Amino acid sequence: MTEINSLKPLEDLLVLDFSQFLSGPSASLRLADMGARVIKIERSGTGDICRTLYISNQELDGDSTLFHSINRNKESFAVDLKNPEELELIKKLIRKADVMMGNFRPGVMERLGLDYEQVKIINPQIIYGEISGYGDEGPWRDKPGQDLLVQSFSGLAWLNGDADQPPMPFGLAVADMMAGAQLAQGILACLVRRGITGEGALVQASLLEATLDFQFEVLSTYLNDGKQLPERSSVHNAHAYLGAPYGIYQTQNGYLALAMGSVIKLGELLACPELTTYTDSKEWSTKRDEIKQILVEHLQTATTEQWLSALEPADYWCADVLTWSRLMGHEGFTTLQMTQQVTRSNGASLMTTRCPIRMDGQLFTSTKGSPRIGEHNAAILEEIVGLG
Template sequence: MLPLEGITVLEFAQFMAGPSAGLKMADLGARVIKIERPGTGEAGRGIALKNIFIDESSMVFHTANRNKQSYAANLKDPKDLERIKKLIAQADVMTHNFRPGVMEKIGLDYNTVAAINPKLIYGVVSGYGPVGPWAKKPGQDLLIQSLSGFVNLSGNEADEPTASGLATSDIFTGVHLVQGILAALIERNKTGKGAKIEVSLLESTLDIQFEMLTAFLNNGKQLPKRAKQGNAHAYIDAPYGVYKTKDRYISIALTPLDQLAKAIGVSLPAEFVDQTTWFDKRDDIMNFLAAELVKETTAHWLSIFEPMDFRVSDVYNYKEFLAHEGYQALQMDQDVLTSDGITMKTTRCPIRIDGKRIFNKKSAPKVGEDNRSIDNEFNLNAL
């Protein structure tokens, strides 16, 4: 039995942040019912990566919505709205990511919903939080990365602002939403009362930058400075970074510079001996190391560094990594099956419980696929 079995989640969310939270709860055993507009469903069904679609929905929609059910309802229709309110009365959790004021206009704001079901956990995702000059602006991952300063951490010193190659703001916001909901469910077990949980893309993106912001606030408000070449962290001393070798690349993490130089077989210049210089002279040190590391292959350096327990790694692409026995041992991928019988390969839940991996074969639902069964089970037609 999975930990969240018996928990019913109503997901009014779209795109990535809210649905990714629903995905994690579904993986852990919750029953997640997407409430979607009839016909077209949530807007995320049309957002595609490389224009890849599985049945009539995009592949990216399938990645964030597997193992869920779909209930189609027109929230502007009084009868459909009453059905949804009956469903809310029997649910444990409800999530949405509408802009401030939208749910109030529909009649599904927190105060109204809490009156229907005082035990409900009401989760809200916004772009910028509920107050302030940006509150009603549309939140989107790239915009949040750009606004928050996150784009000034990746890449090298001479690069333009560089966004993460992932929907980083969305995904971390989804993680924070799950954390808040799980905390509220635990509190409900003590008090019998529900709660309103609020997260925003901006606050979550600031939170994952807590190292950088703390350094900025306590170091004379000096802006982070990326290394000239091989940057991996704007505030960590050399040799931390990515280096070119004779045939590939190698990443070097928290490894003492003097020990690394000795292992390479070179003497550390006198100007770098003092450990207090390893940050201020980071670029010069990294240039010095780069000139040595490029002389031999990655495999050569790993054969020296790994037996010494240095924090180092090869640099793989997806094709290389997924073919490696280290990845295969994880059994991280799984096949899911759509209601049309289409098989899609995707990743599994990363959490193990009592040593057991969690696999779920159910793909994302079609719009309204589960209306009939949900109507019957929750007695929604008896209005």
Template structure:
């Protein structure tokens, strides 16, 4: 039973219709958030297999005919199958476009124009439409037709280089951060244009790319790099956490686990943990001598447990945290109070546990019990509705 605040008609985007032509992660994650906010999302898929993510299995985990990953980013949507190369299907899709509020796609630059669903085409059909595109590398330039894949983007953009220690190899993030952030950026752009439409009454076009998203993700570091005459900054040889932050910032092994230390005064830290040697480093050397400082900390932290160190650090107001794996995180009271997990149910009663929308409106947690749609499950119903 769901409370009033969790009903779709009470959410901010209730009454809006979104056509989601996108596949994989970036575009669908944007459409997912719009669905969480109350929009009706119709996923337009090819009849032969649909979104390629339906068959993209992680750890061989499936649910209700498709991959669990597909359900994680397409829950709560409807599925409409159409062969966009077929004139009858294309006409049917154009009927949807004429009455929709938002269209999302992640086709390579030029594809939607060739189909007849480019911005200029759809603006004639529906001047109030918000037209949202996500690409790998933007509409122009020598990279525009390259595969827009997250690991490749992390590698090209410098993100993978930021992680790892000293002269070690680049280390990419363990999840698709540029895909998900591009989806979030696209969602922001759509919401901004919906606000403008409410004022001016006209639609608009918004585009993001994975590479521009990856560059923007590094704005803090690039702001320094672009304004100093230097090459690449050095990564710490020990406990690298941020190429521009001084010791002790980083993660350290303890006798039974790992401990993360954020920004803090090195001299104060030495007093709290009983490492007097840290007192010989003046404040103006905490960056230049960070590897020497971190080496002392690395050896010292191995002498006690994570719990022991936190018992000293927390009362002293030093920013520190244990490094948790997922089982340990989910055993924490702080995780339990978040109610971060929801259950969706397939038509035959099977259940899948997924994360929920992280945004709250009017203090209400947003949940959606509906899984991702089966391929083409809603076409007949939608055709009847939009033919009226």
């Protein structure tokens, strides 16, 4: 695996991350991947709640694998923020920091005296990032910012599933990940501005706004189409606004994804004459389910490999539908070198993904695993605060 030998772009930047769970830590993970020194500010004794947030029965060295995957390449400083002496230590760290971030409910950081208005008095040049569930105003302000709830509020879950099925959420925490990505983007933009003007900044993102932005394509269509709701297909719905053949279909031995394309050409390539009768492209939308039902029955008569051998040489947009085990055994995946092994200071190791960004053709990797609670207290006090 090729690694960057020169300085990473965020080298020598100090990030204080007060966030928990997924959204904030995913943002600081990306900053760490690009060279920043990220210090997790954790509660003494219990630490980030994500340490005990399990998405499977797997655990490594006392913490959930979820925590390990999203907090690799970071340090941990454990404190009691309600203790005035320990809070003073945090303020000394803030004076040295470039970025500070958190994802508490509105009002929490204010009560601790660590909101942006008070922090910028300590460090006027700091870039202060915060993630909330629904923004800091409005009737939803104090609702719990949990991913499934946000997917439901935003209309995203309603887009998924067939017409006769209930709303279906994504199978992973998309609202958290998107909000984290947007916070990281905002922080990076303000770091660039600070390099020009010397100004600090407050950067805000919310799970709801991130999820609404994720839907900008379909929401724009809705807003400019007389606010007519799209109809989910009753046959293998994949995109509420797209006509046939768009969807995933069962074959004799697996599944086949079909994207946008001519229904006439598809009928010719699949040797399915019924499809070639739909000569008007408008029918591909108005008779979407009728056409897709023909495909449902026809595609089960042969294997995925047989269909791909007919479609791919003609450059018809299609794909095998892979499980993770098949994906990771494929040369298309292994060529990307997308996994890396990270190791804690005590030798506990985890296989996980790497940073997906390449710069100058090179990869950002790091073997540094997630920290144990307060593991770096002594080093941070000595190196940054100046207490031996």
